[in-house]
Amino acid sequence: MPQLKPVYLIHGDDHGAVAQRRAGLRALAEGLGEGTVVVEALEGERATPALLAGALATMTLSGSGGEPGELERVILVEGVERWRGAEVEEELAAALENVPPGTTVALFAREEARARIPPALAELVRRAGGQVVAQMTVKPWELPKWVRARGAELGLLLDADAAKALIAQVGERQQRLLRELETLALEFGGGGADPDRDRHPEGHRHPEGHRQISDADIERRAAHSAEWRAYSLADALLGGREREATLGYLRLREQGERLQGLSYLIAQRLREGLAAALRLQSGAPAAQVRKGLRMPPRAAERFMADVARTDPARLRSALATLADLELDARGGPALAAARAGKGGLDEDTLALRAIERICCARKGAPTSTSR
Structure with missing residues (x-):
């Protein structure tokens, strides 16, 4: 007792x-x-x-x-x-x-x-x-170390990139991170058998029985979520990849995602891209800008590559196009005569036209907000 x-x-x-x-x-x-x-x-x-x-x-x-x-x-x-x-x-x-x-x-x-x-x-x-x-909350800069320590207690070995990827995906709340680590231990078999070796080739069994988890495992696991796919759509728009953005949008709509929710995530990503582009334009080193991003390391590298291919003017135009899309999709009043003909179009058609407009804008090319 x-x-x-x-x-x-x-x-x-x-x-x-x-x-x-x-x-x-x-x-x-x-x-x-x-x-x-x-x-x-x-x-x-x-x-x-x-x-x-x-x-x-x-x-x-x-x-x-x-x-x-x-x-x-x-x-x-x-x-x-x-x-x-x-x-x-x-x-x-x-x-x-x-x-x-x-x-x-x-x-x-x-x-x-x-x-x-x-x-x-x-x-x-x-x-x-x-x-x-x-029982004190961990400071944000100490969270990766904390995640790795809690993961080790559950039979998981996370490297620094994997810990950062998990934090970027789940957020900074310790209780939520701990629940996610417990789920990972169940899915990846921390400390036990390894039934998913073929499905997770990057992950491997540590000699002491711990399961190695990489940032690729974290990203692969999140790839099935609607939010992750929405960010993939936003990244495609940021990088001007029209075909990828169109397919991503149609896939999300087939899953039942609402245009309003997608617009919010896309606008958030485009604003992040605009902030990064402005810092690069002001002379900040790309490595310093990348370090300040709150996303997994691999995602940050892809994000910075997309930002390098664009400029602030194009991203401001993209945000304006997105604002027009939200207004038109809600049936709001026309802001310009050139947009008056959009009243009879369904929201998917409006969205696809907005995707085309955002992606077709070239770096340094002047654009207008109506079409």
Whole structure:
């Protein structure tokens, strides 16, 4: 049977991890012995140093014999990030230093920029023989290292490029990244058999039983998602590859993707391309621009190659064409006489004409926003 400490302090700005710790401690306490553990919760207005001190001074009576102290107590306290150092010292210090036998206090603080635990509280917990656990979010520049470490725990060996590719695909939330790593471990057989060796030729089994995951594996896995295909369409437009863009658009529409959603992703990519093109035009080294992109390394190389083949004027024109497409597809008023004939066209025809216009514009060639 696990032995609980008298006091725990779980704090940090990784709120998901703090919540997981709370759920885990509660499950552990309730599993210690049926009918022999009382779990109490102090939340909201009841979660103050004074009320916790009062709860610690109140002995729990057993339901059978009525003798004090026969039941184990676990007191869960939420919202500790709101406490102040002075009230902790005045109202709680003595109580924490004399936690009754058989009682465990668990303090939880979901910290933010201006809401943090007083340093005196952590020191009190340590003096009482308790444990302080900090659940802090990882800084963005430290995430690749964190992803690789968590992957290794699951039997996956990710190189730096694979970790960056996963972050670019999933985002920077640690809980979501961890769930994705767990899914990868199931799909690629981390630490176990390798049923997909033929399907994933780049991935291979490490001699110690860990599965090597490359950025190619991450990209291949994401290639089936609609969002990834939408970005492929946007990249084709950025690079002026009309046939690829047309086929990509038709494939996405067959999948049921809405033009409005596609337009948003395409505009986002074109703006990223415009920002990169402007930096290159101002004299920034291509390597420096590429380093600042929040996308997988291979995707960044392809993106920069497309940007090098265009210029800011063409991308501004492409964004204007895309804005016209959104307006026309919604049946908005004509902005120019040259566009008045588009009222009877369906949105796919409008989209294909916009794709042609964006891709046919050449680097350095003047373009107008209507056709």
